[in-house]
Amino acid sequence: MKLAEALAERAEATRRVERLRARVVGSARYQEGETPAENAADLLAEAGEALDSLESLIRRINRTNAAVSMGRDGTVTDALARRDVLRLRHGVVTAAADAAAGQRGTVRQLRSELMMLSALPVADLRAQADVLAREIRELDLRIQRTNWEADLLD
Structure with a gap:
C-alpha cells in the first residue's frame, strides 16, 4: 500500500469513528417502555475496534513519514x-x-x-x-x- 492510500484510509477511518460516536451517543439513553434504535454497547465495541485499527494505521503512517527521505x-x-x-x-x-x-x-x-x-x-x-x-x-x-x-x- 502506498502512503497516499494509507492517508486516505486514515481519513475514512476517522470519519467512521465519528459516525459511530454519534450513533453511540444517540443510543446511550432511551425512554422507559421504548426500545433503542441500536445497541449502544455493540456500537461502543465496534468503535473500540475501529479506534484500534486507526491507531495501528497512524503508527505505520508516522513511521513511514519519519523514515522516507x-x-x-x-x-x-x-x-x-x-x-x-x-x-x-x-x-x-x-x-x-x-x-x-x-x-x-x-x-x-x-x-x-x-x-x-x-x-x-x-x-x-x-x-x-x-x-x-x-x-x-x-x-x-x-x-x-x-x-x-x-x-x-x-
Missing part, C-alpha cells in the same frame, strides 16, 4: 513541519498586510481630522505573502508526489 526537504516529517510553519508564516504576513492596509482616508475624531498611517510596507508584505504561497504550493506538491511513491512501512 525527500532529498533536500529531509524526511516527510521534516517537510510536513516546514509546510505547517510556512502556512502559519503566510497567515501572519497576510494578516499584517491586511491590517496595515486598513481603511483608507481620514477618520473624524474629537473634531479633528486624523489620518491613519500604515506602520508596515503593504506592497512588500503582499509580495512576501505571494512568495510564501508559492513555496507552500511547491512543497505540498513534493509531499504529495512522495506520498504516491513511498510504500507504507509495517
Whole structure:
C-alpha cells in the first residue's frame, strides 16, 4: 500500500469513528417502555475496534513519514513541519498586510481630522505573502508526489 492510500484510509477511518460516536451517543439513553434504535454497547465495541485499527494505521503512517527521505526537504516529517510553519508564516504576513492596509482616508475624531498611517510596507508584505504561497504550493506538491511513491512501512 502506498502512503497516499494509507492517508486516505486514515481519513475514512476517522470519519467512521465519528459516525459511530454519534450513533453511540444517540443510543446511550432511551425512554422507559421504548426500545433503542441500536445497541449502544455493540456500537461502543465496534468503535473500540475501529479506534484500534486507526491507531495501528497512524503508527505505520508516522513511521513511514519519519523514515522516507525527500532529498533536500529531509524526511516527510521534516517537510510536513516546514509546510505547517510556512502556512502559519503566510497567515501572519497576510494578516499584517491586511491590517496595515486598513481603511483608507481620514477618520473624524474629537473634531479633528486624523489620518491613519500604515506602520508596515503593504506592497512588500503582499509580495512576501505571494512568495510564501508559492513555496507552500511547491512543497505540498513534493509531499504529495512522495506520498504516491513511498510504500507504507509495517
